[in-house]
Amino acid sequence: MLADLFALDSFFARAVVAGIGVALIAGPLGCFVIWRRLAYFGDTLSHAALLGVALAFLLEINITLAVFITSVLISISLLMLQKRATLSSDAVLGLLSHSSLALGLVVLALMVWIRIDLMSLLLGDILAVSKADIDVIYIGGAAVLVMLALIWRPLFAATVNRELAEAEGMNPNRANIIFMVLLAIMIAIAMKIVGVLLITAMLIIPAATARRFSAGPEQMAVLAALIGVLAVLFGLFGSRTWDTQSGPSIVLASFFLFLVSLTPLASWLTARRQRRNPKEMSS
Amino acid sequence: MTPLITLQNAGIQRDGLWPVRGVDLAVNPGEIVTLIGPNGSGKSTTAKMALGILKPDEGTASRRPGLQVGYVPQKIFIDWTLPLTVERFMQLTGKLTPSECQSALEATGIAHLSRAEMRHLSGGEFQRALLARAITRKPELLVLDEPVQGVDFSGEIALYDLIKRIRDELGCGMLLISHDLHLVMAATDRVICLNGHICCQGSPKAVASSVEYQDLFGVRADPALAIYKHRHDHTHLPDGTVSHADGTVTDNCHPGDGHHHSDGATEKVIPDAR
Numbered sequence: 001m002l003a004d005l006f007a008l009d010s011f012f013a014r015a016v017v018a019g020i021g022v023a024l025i026a027g028p029l030g031c032f033v034i035w036r037r038l039a040y041f042g043d044t045l046s047h048a049a050l051l052g053v054a055l056a057f058l059l060e061i062n063i064t065l066a067v068f069i070t071s072v073l074i075s076i077s078l079l080m081l082q083k084r085a086t087l088s089s090d091a092v093l094g095l096l097s098h099s100s101l102a103l104g105l106v107v108l109a110l111m112v113w114i115r116i117d118l119m120s121l122l123l124g125d126i127l128a129v130s131k132a133d134i135d136v137i138y139i140g141g142a143a144v145l146v147m148l149a150l151i152w153r154p155l156f157a158a159t160v161n162r163e164l165a166e167a168e169g170m171n172p173n174r175a176n177i178i179f180m181v182l183l184a185i186m187i188a189i190a191m192k193i194v195g196v197l198l199i200t201a202m203l204i205i206p207a208a209t210a211r212r213f214s215a216g217p218e219q220m221a222v223l224a225a226l227i228g229v230l231a232v233l234f235g236l237f238g239s240r241t242w243d244t245q246s247g248p249s250i251v252l253a254s255f256f257l258f259l260v261s262l263t264p265l266a267s268w269l270t271a272r273r274q275r276r277n278p279k280e281m282s283s
Numbered sequence: 284m285t286p287l288i289t290l291q292n293a294g295i296q297r298d299g300l301w302p303v304r305g306v307d308l309a310v311n312p313g314e315i316v317t318l319i320g321p322n323g324s325g326k327s328t329t330a331k332m333a334l335g336i337l338k339p340d341e342g343t344a345s346r347r348p349g350l351q352v353g354y355v356p357q358k359i360f361i362d363w364t365l366p367l368t369v370e371r372f373m374q375l376t377g378k379l380t381p382s383e384c385q386s387a388l389e390a391t392g393i394a395h396l397s398r399a400e401m402r403h404l405s406g407g408e409f410q411r412a413l414l415a416r417a418i419t420r421k422p423e424l425l426v427l428d429e430p431v432q433g434v435d436f437s438g439e440i441a442l443y444d445l446i447k448r449i450r451d452e453l454g455c456g457m458l459l460i461s462h463d464l465h466l467v468m469a470a471t472d473r474v475i476c477l478n479g480h481i482c483c484q485g486s487p488k489a490v491a492s493s494v495e496y497q498d499l500f501g502v503r504a505d506p507a508l509a510i511y512k513h514r515h516d517h518t519h520l521p522d523g524t525v526s527h528a529d530g531t532v533t534d535n536c537h538p539g540d541g542h543h544h545s546d547g548a549t550e551k552v553i554p555d556a557r
Contacts, residue, residue, distance in 0.1 A: 034364050157375045160359065160367065167334040167354035168376040168420065214366045 012240060014129045015193070019232035019250065021137040022190045022202065025144050027225030029186050030203035031210070031217065032179060035159050039204050040090055041078070044097035046187050046199035048074040050104030053121055053191075057114050058107065064136060064188045071184030074100065079180075101196075124195035124247030133192055140189045144182050151175045156217055194247040205254040206231060212266040231257055285347055286311050287424045287456045288333045292342035295328050303328045304341065305480045310424060315450055315457040320477035326460045327357055329477060330426055333458060353422030353455075355413045357429050361401045369404070370397045373416050383419055391415040391445060406433030410442065418449055425449070426458045478517070479525075 033042050052070030056063040074096060081092045108116055120128060148155075151174075157165035158172030165172040190199050206228035207220070214220035234257075235250030242249075260266075286309035294304030303325025310316050310333070318326045331337040332344045334354060346352075361367055373384045388394040391411040396404065404412060410430055417425055430446060431439040450457055459471070475484040517527045525533050 035362065037362075153376070153378075160361070160365070160372070160375060161356055163331065163334075163336050164354050164356050164359070165376060166336050167331075167356075167426065168352055170376055208364075211364055211366065216366055216368060216371050220366055 011129065012236070014131065014134060015246060016233065016236055018129045018134050018137050019193050019236055019246075020229050021134070021141050022186075022193050023206065023228030023232045024225045025141040025186050026190065026202040027206050027210070027223075027228045028145065028148055028221035029183060030205075030207035030228075031221045031224050032155065032159060033183070033200075033203045034207050034211075035217075038183075039200060040093045040097070042183065042187075042200040042203050044078070044093045044100070045071045045074055045183060046191070046196045047097045048100040048104075049187050049191050049196045049199070050121060051100045051107070052104075052188070053196075054104045054107035054111070057111055057116070064191075067191055068184050068188035070100075071187050072181060075180040075184060119245075120195070121191075122195045122197045123245045124191075124193050124198065124250075125245075128192055137189050140185055144185050147178060147182055151178050152218075155179055194250055198247045198251045201251040201254065202228065205251065205258050209254070209258040209261045212261045213269060227257055228254065284311055287350055288344070288346050288458070290329070290333055290339070290342065290344050293329075293332050293339040293344050294341040295325075295332065295337055296340040301341075301479070303477065303479055306332070306342070306477075307481065308333065308475065310456045310458050312423065312456050313450070313454050314472045315447075315459060316473045316475060317459045317461060317471040318475050318477055319461050320482075324477045325479055326477055327428055330428055330458055330460055334426055347423075351420060351423045353417030353420045353425045355410075355417050355425075355427045355430055357432070357460075359409075359413070363402065367401045368397070369393070369399055369401060369412050372401050372412060373419060375416060377420060379419055387415040387419045388412075390418065390449075407435070407438045407442070410434055411445075414442075414445065414449070418453065421453065422455050424456045424458065425453070428460045430459070431461075 033039060048070050049067045052067035053063055055061075055070060056066035059066070078092065078096060081096075105118075108114075108118065117125070119125075154165060154170040154172060154175040155178075157168075157170050158175055162172050165175075186203075187199055190202060194202050207224040209227050210220045210223035213223055231254030232250055235253035236246060238244065238253060239246050239249035288308075288310050290306050290308040293306045293308075294301050302323070306325075306329055308316070308329065318329060320326055328337065332339050333346075334352065335344065335346060338344070369388070370384060373379060373387065385394060385397065388397055391414050393408055393411045393415065396408060396412070401409070401412065410433065414427075414430065417427075427446065431442050434442060446457070446459070449455075473484060476482045517525050527533065
């Protein structure tokens with residue numbers, strides 16, 4: 001089993017390795033998504049990913065690249081629409097989210113010469129993960145995490161209070177734009193594993209679960225990544241055992257972990273760690 | 284001496300109206316300038332222009348190159364989703380050694396709260412944490428937007444005392460905002476009264492702010508030292524127009540429109556409080 005994992009020969013081993021990679025990126029990014037109340041924004045970006053897939057087939061370009069470009073374009077148009085502010089921002093998000101999803105579905109349906117497994121785009125497909133996909137996830141993911149570490153302080157300061165960050169010379173606008181790009185990359189590379197409908201869940205649920213065990217933002221980001229990895233493992237093994245789709249299984253597993261975090265177990269663990277090592281809580 | 288920040292004829296336009304306009308303002312090193320005025324008079328907007336958060340739509344705002352700023356904003360809301368201890372909050376915009384962090388918290392009297400979550404602090408403790416964070420930056424300019432809000436009366440006195448001590452120790456310039464016309468801190472060098480524009484400005488009497496005077500008369504605990512009485516001769520109506528004492532109504536409120544202050548002066552020196 002373990003040898004299989006390292007050889008990446010079985011589709012299942014590839015799925016596990018790819019899923020772990022996605023979880024490691026999604027955790028820290030997901031923390032910012034919930035801190036900044038961007039859940040619906042993430043949903044919009046991932047729905048737009050389907051449009052990106054359709055465009056990739058239409059223009060015959062790389063799918064990951066097309067999804068990334070579409071996400072970035074949607075982010076920019078969101079920022080511009082929000083500045084106009086004629087509609088509330090959740091209405092603007094809903095408008096763009098469902099319009100781009102619908103447009104993606106219609107364009108895919110119109111391309112009758114291409115046979116696409118729509119369910120695998122929407123819900124993820126472990127069978128589809130190739131060694132090249134794993135390379136993309138780990139190289140892209142490493143780049144995302146390094147970038148996030150570099151902008152961590154200004155981005156976090158801007159999350160707490162944008163004006164304070166700006167007044168003290170942290171350049172929050174640059175950090176915000178870089179964060180949007182990182183989110184777009186994450187969506188482009190995670191799409192194959194969990195599908196466009198459920199990417200937001202990978203961002204939000206592990207981060208929300210980590211909150212109950214965390215005393216600081218950095219700790220929460222690391223815990224969210226680890227909880228995401230656990231969810232991927234449980235979800236994929238469950239999906240193999242019961243022959244269910246990979247995306248929904250992973251999301252269900254992370255929801256299960258979230259429910260566990262609501263039980264007294266969370267406060268018991270936190271209290272125990274605090275007693276053992278009071279210093280750790282402040283780091 | 285180059286001022287730390289300078290506003291020249293600066294104004295901000297929103298939806299065709301000018302919430303604040305025609306502001307000339309400079310803060311010199313070691314000087315405390317206080318902005319006072321009623322709600323909506325443009326105090327925070329003016330401070331944000333000075334800080335570079337807002338770009339003036341008219342006039343100019345300039346800061347000395349490389350100016351080290353500490354900012355205490357009016358409101359910070361910490362969401363439950365954000366695990367943030369006082370200690371981590373202190374390092375929001377720059378890394379600190381534990382001893383730097385601890386000494387700033389000691390100076391503001393909340394050293395015992397370094398591990399507490401920001402959400403759990405009381406109004407006064409929160410303001411002290413904001414102040415502590417701002418001073419760890421060793422700022423050349425400290426901008427304090429309503430630093431005593433949500434603090435009870437005796438707490439206000441203690442906080443104003445603390446603010447003055449910070450200025451004395453850091454030697455920084457300060458831009459201080461208060462909506463309270465009666466309570467302008469004793470150490471203020473210059474008071475600027477805003478009401479959509481600068482109505483008047485002046486120094487609370489030099490003697491009254493001197494340490495000798497305060498020691499002699501024992502008024503250290505009297506925050507109402509620099510009482511400033513001032514009657515606004517015009518009212519800003521809800522539709523953005525301005526009703527003046529002489530009964531006229533104009534679209535804008537600008538020193539140049541000639542309706543302010545029956546003597547025609549656009550600036551008045553604040554009368555001595557005592």
